[in-house]
Amino acid sequence: MKLKTMAILLAALAGTFAATAKPVQLLNVSYDPTREFYVEFNAAFAKFWKARTGDDVTVKQSHGGSGKQARSVLDGLQADVVTLALSGDIDVLHDNAKLIPRDWQTRLPNNSSPYTSTIVFLVRKGNPKGIKDWDDLVRAGVSVVTPNPKTSGGARWNYLAAWEFARRKYGSEDKAKDFVAHIFKNVAVLDTGARGSTTTFVQRDIGDVLISWENEAFLALKEFGKDRFEIVMPPVSILAEPPVTIVDRVVKKKGTEVVAKAYLEFLYSDTGQEIAARNFYRPRNEAVATKYASTFAKVQLFTIDEAFGGWAKAHQAHFADGGSFDQIYVK
Amino acid sequence: MKTRFSWLTVVLTLGALPFGAVSPAWADDAGEIATLREQIRLLDQKLRVLERNQQLRDEAATAAAATTPKITINDRGDTFASADGANSIRVRGLVQMDARFFGADGGIANNAFVLRRARLITEGQFAKNFGFQLLSEFGGSSVSILDANLTVGINRALQFKFGKFKSPVGYEIIQSDSYIFFNERSIVTNLVPNRDVGIQASGDVFGGTLSYQLGVFNGLADGGSSTNTDFDNGKELVARVFATPFRNAAGSPVQGLSFGISGSTARAKTAAGRSSGYRTDGQQTFFSYNPAVIADGENWRVSPQLDYRHGAFGFIGEYARSTVNVRPTATGSRTELTNRAWQATAGYVLTGEDSAFAGVMPRTNFDWSAGTWGALELLVRYSDLRIDDAAFPLFAAAASNADEAKGLGLGFNWYLGKSVVFKFNYHQTQFGLNALAPAVPTALLLRQDEKAFISRFQVAF
Secondary structure (H helix, E strand, O other): OHHHHHHHHHHHHHHHHHHHOOEEEEEEEEEHHHHHHHHHHHHHHHHHHHHHHOOEEEEEEEEEOHHHHHHHHHOOOOOOEEEOOOHHHHHHHHHOOOOOOOOHHHOOHHHHOOEEEEEEEEEEOOOOOOOOOHHHHHOOOOOEEOOOOOOOHHHHHHHHHHHHHHHHHHOOHHHHHHHHHHHHHOEEEOOOOHHHHHHHHHHOOOOOEEEEEHHHHHHHHHHHOOOOEEEEOOOEEEEEOOOEEEOHHHHHHHOOHHHHHHHHHHOOOHHHHHHHHHOOOEEOOHHHHHHOOOOOOOOEEEOHHHHHOOHHHHHHHHHOOOOHHHHHHHO | OHHHHHHHHHHHHHHHHHHHHHHHHHHHHHHHHHHHHHHHHHHHHHHHHHHHHHHHHHHHHHHHHOOOOEEEEEOOEEEEEOOOOOOEEEEEEEEEEEEEEEEOOOOOOOOEEEEEEEEEEEEEEEOOOEEEEEEEEOOOOOOEEEEEEEEEEEEOOEEEEEEEEEOOOOOHHHOOOOOOOOOOOOHHHHHOOOEEEEEEEEEEEOOOOEEEEEEEEOOOOOOOOOOOOOOOOOOEEEEEEEEOOOOOOOOOOOOOEEEEEEEEEEEEEEHHHOOOOEEOOOOOEEEOOOOOOEEEEEEEEEEEEEEEEEOOEEEEEEEEEEEEEEEOOOOOOOEEEEEEEEEEEEEEEOOOOOOOOOOOOOOOOEEOOOOEEOEEEEEEEEEEEEOOHHHOOOOOOOOOOOOEEEEEEEEEEEEOOOOEEEEEEEEEEEEEOOOOOOOOOOOHHHHOOEEEEEEEEEEEO
């Protein structure tokens, strides 16, 4: 009798779970070049989540310049998670609207950056302008394509990479500023996002060199052919650590906190790291990194903390109103 | 050996001559071509850069347009709207300056300039479906709020309105002051309520061929406007249906035919329940109840309405019947009185513009230098209001009140633009007296026809 009662209860419980299996929708607000990566990743996560909970999860994607995307979230875009180009763009979600806690970056391993990348040069096949290092970008007659640091996270990495290269080589902040100013004198088109710059360089045939995310450059080779472009890895570049977080205020309101957290944690899983590497992001996972070691050239990388004391300081000095970029670009 | 070398030198030199003579030219051509190619490449790059930058500017402009609020300033007012149009505020105004002249009336009414209306209207919407309107009147002896209401739109077929606004019993009364044919509405308007406080459901159904209003209001006497005070517990139920059955029959002569009927019913008690007076086209009172009369009991109204527009021709007709239960004093016996009125008004726009319920839109504005004159419209109206015979003498003195007023109006409107109009109206009102009235009524107004010439300069936007 007891066994029968228990069976009925279990059946009822199972029925309850079956009845509560429900479709869930997340919105991932990300930066420009992650489109292809998250298409593959979202499909894998949906499969993982279905197997784990029985729920169908759909992840909608929104892409654009990292700074612009952050402003959209501040303006009310209901992002469950943000996966932006730099922590400074995520910080504003706390600073301006308290959408996330101040310590958001400590909630996941590696400062909440599940993958890294760096900044490289994409040039036309045969490298007709002989571009090998940052110095070559200031030469007369070299047309450079890079996005606007005011709106693009990738552009800020580009900017800081060039700045730190010059500061190390020429020995002072003033000379670094002068160097970056010379690069921007060679910039013909200032797109709002990294994908726009890729379009300018690859599809509009403008410029001699595109300063690009490494994964975006690889993607250009894959999409448009190694017979048209080649990647030049400068001897020194910056370690870009695009971070991720849930947007606490939104997930609490929508009741998606659990699935949103799982979504970001899945980025650190073997599957997530494998997909990142396949999409030309440098994985954090050692085993996956070893497997894809041949894909990514060895290069001397410096971090934002080492070179600039973190994103907050870098932003204030270079990208805030009146910062070095304004001084350079107004000129 | 020396000789052989010399010969060899000569041969080689001669052999090389043709080439030597040509190769500098080839070199020049090749260099020029390379230079031209480089110039073309640079020009091509410049063109591509210009195109791309223009594309980015266009994209930025499109993105900015999606979030930039819009400001519209035209002859319908000044509108400030959010980029998506869901939120907006519109400021409008209406100023009417009259010059009134009365002929052969024995000096009853003064010839005068009158600031008839001076209104500031603020209206708008929030989140697309919620509207509001505030209408302030500065034209009287004191500032007052004529309309103050909120609208909640469910869909085209169902909208709710709360607050103070026009009770939809009469026809001409619900037309905007800016667009009525004559300077003043006809005497039929005396028998219907004006602005009241209440709740109304309304909408358009059957593809817009039928509109309806159904409302509950505090209730008003004939011609009254709410002072935001209800003098009794009774409420007035108002309903109206209005059909434009042929509105989609493009080109048909009956496309502009509309008709409908409205009515109200209520129980009223207190002096506020009966009319304080009926006025002529010249705005002089020709009938009013004795001060001691109070309403007590049911009152109801019915008003069939007709509107016809065909090109430059316009016509409206309406009939109103108002029944009220009144007592001559608080303790007097109750009597049911019914007053009736009707009017027929026609207009014709001489310059060919369409006649419309929402006014005449001149094809050109008056502009002396350009030789354009705006629009000209001719008007004629006949109206009649009859007081119930039973009103005399208990409820109104036969010697000082008319029991009928017949009005003939002729008019000429000159639209200098959509917003600016000159109106020139002549009204003659003939009074009828009750059988109990003396041969010579005590009210000077009633001793002869009222002849009023009312001209108006109006700015409405």
